[in-house]
Amino acid sequence: MDHKLWGGRFEEPTAETMRRYNDSFRFDRRLADVDIAGSIAWANALEEASLISAEECERLEQGLELVRREFADGSFAAIEGDEDIHTAVERRLHDLVGEVALKLHTGRSRNDQVATDMRLFAIAAAREVGERLKALQLALLEQAEEHAATLMPGYTHLQRAQPITLGHWCLAYIEMFERDRQRVEDATARARTLPLGSGALAGNSLGVERERLTEALDEFDAVAGNSLDAVSDRDFVAELLFVFALTGVHLSRLAEDLVLYSSAEFGFIELADAYSTGSSLMPQKKNPDSMELLRGKSGRLIGNLVTLLTVLKGLPMTYNKDMQEDKEPFFDSLDTLDLGLQVAAAAVATMHARPERMLAALDDAMLATDLADDLVRLGVPFREAHGKVGRLVRRALELRVTLRQLPLVEYQAVQPEIDEEVYAVFDFARSAARKDSLGGTAPQRVLEQCVRWRDLLD
Numbered sequence: 478m479d480h481k482l483w484g485g486r487f488e489e490p491t492a493e494t495m496r497r498y499n500d501s502f503r504f505d506r507r508l509a510d511v512d513i514a515g516s517i518a519w520a521n522a523l524e525e526a527s528l529i530s531a532e533e534c535e536r537l538e539q540g541l542e543l544v545r546r547e548f549a550d551g552s553f554a555a556i557e558g559d560e561d562i563h564t565a566v567e568r569r570l571h572d573l574v575g576e577v578a579l580k581l582h583t584g585r586s587r588n589d590q591v592a593t594d595m596r597l598f599a600i601a602a603a604r605e606v607g608e609r610l611k612a613l614q615l616a617l618l619e620q621a622e623e624h625a626a627t628l629m630p631g632y633t634h635l636q637r638a639q640p641i642t643l644g645h646w647c648l649a650y651i652e653m654f655e656r657d658r659q660r661v662e663d664a665t666a667r668a669r670t671l672p673l674g675s676g677a678l679a680g681n682s683l684g685v686e687r688e689r690l691t692e693a694l695d696e697f698d699a700v701a702g703n704s705l706d707a708v709s710d711r712d713f714v715a716e717l718l719f720v721f722a723l724t725g726v727h728l729s730r731l732a733e734d735l736v737l738y739s740s741a742e743f744g745f746i747e748l749a750d751a752y753s754t755g756s757s758l759m760p761q762k763k764n765p766d767s768m769e770l771l772r773g774k775s776g777r778l779i780g781n782l783v784t785l786l787t788v789l790k791g792l793p794m795t796y797n798k799d800m801q802e803d804k805e806p807f808f809d810s811l812d813t814l815d816l817g818l819q820v821a822a823a824a825v826a827t828m829h830a831r832p833e834r835m836l837a838a839l840d841d842a843m844l845a846t847d848l849a850d851d852l853v854r855l856g857v858p859f860r861e862a863h864g865k866v867g868r869l870v871r872r873a874l875e876l877r878v879t880l881r882q883l884p885l886v887e888y889q890a891v892q893p894e895i896d897e898e899v900y901a902v903f904d905f906a907r908s909a910a911r912k913d914s915l916g917g918t919a920p921q922r923v924l925e926q927c928v929r930w931r932d933l934l935d
């Protein structure tokens with residue numbers, strides 16, 4: 478028997494190249510589990526609408542469970558006509574339970590079916606990504622707790638700016654990944670609208686109750702209100718691809734920091750051997766490949782988003798076969814990000830900080846702002862204080878000394894009432910401790926945030 482779902486009106490067979498071009502089974506077989514869950518719910522809805530008997534429903538359900546098991550244990554044997562996952566499942570169901578299988582597709586189209594499958598798949602995928610993000614946040618939190626008071630240079634424009642703590646740097650990334658986690662949840666909420674029962678585009682005419690389907694498929698909390706939109710909407714895929722891409726961008730920034738920090742020039746961090754690789758030519762090399770790949774693969778995540786938006790742009794209402802092109806970019810982004818997040822979490826958890834190298838990278842000029850703040854405490858307006866300290870910095874450069882080595886007379890030349898006390902400012906720990914505004918780098922503020930994150934993430 479020909480299991481093609483649409484052969485009746487055709488005289489000629491499909492061309493071999495066309496078959497290969499059209500078939501999606503090689504990638505959409507990943508939808509097997511959700512496709513079968515949707516079919517079981519559909520069979521029950523058909524029974525409730527008295528379109529099949531209770532006994533037929535039972536046989537369909539049992540058969541579908543057998544097919545599900547074959548996919549799960551890898552024993553499913555594809556044949557040439559398995560155009561897509563929907564065709565393959567129905568074909569195999571027919572092998573197993575016979576004629577009753579021909580009733581399963583009553584009132585249903587692959588259009589509402591695949592839209593339902595993709596939503597179910599996306600919801601589960603999003604849940605997994607959310608968990609991975611959380612694991613990365615927890616790895617960062619461990620480091621933040623340990624290094625709440627570990628001093629390092631903070632940068633703007635990649636120029637030394639002000640002393641901060643390593644813990645504070647970790648917390649910055651935790652904030653970033655928290656927004657990603659929220660965005661994943663937010664996008665998921667909009668994926669929970671059920672397309673099934675919309676038919677090919679116009680709705681179903683056989684009296685299938687759609688509300689009841691959301692009880693069987695409990696990932697859904699509402700039924701799509703317009704059948705045309707229901708079969709043609711892939712916004713949820715695009716939204717998640719955007720969230721994945723932005724997460725990739727965040728990972729690339731973390732990665733770039735760690736590529737820099739693990740170089741000999743910085744030496745702030747050592748990555749574990751397990752997340753580094755060597756050179757085939759230079760025996761001494763230890764390269765931060767894990768971080769470089771995180772940085773590089775963000776390009777792929779962005780590319781997949783652009784691919785889907787380009788596919789969807791200008792499509793006429795309603796379903797168009799172009800939409801089959803949502804799957805490969807989505808699966809690729811999911812797999813890329815899923816593994817990337819695991820590598821990132823493990824690399825962060827196993828990296829080694831070098832406090833002495835970070836301390837050595839701090840220089841007196843990074844306390845110029847603290848010096849200006851001290852002048853402000855003496856009553857000098859900040860703009861003037863900024864100018865005066867700027868002149869001191871220039872003077873130190875002229876004399877080839879650091880600010881700390883600049884003689885008191887030089888300080889008094891810009892502000893006569895300055896005395897020896899001024900040199901107390903040259904203390905990096907004191908500088909950091911003074912940034913005690915909420916969210917600041919002061920160790921006690923960092924620890925406070927660590928407690929907040931522990932509560933939130935545990």
Ligand code: ARG
Nearest residue numbers: 501561587588591798800801
């Ligand atoms: N493989 C198709 C897809 O992913 C399933 C839907 C096919 N629908 C159709 N009318 N040919 O979009």
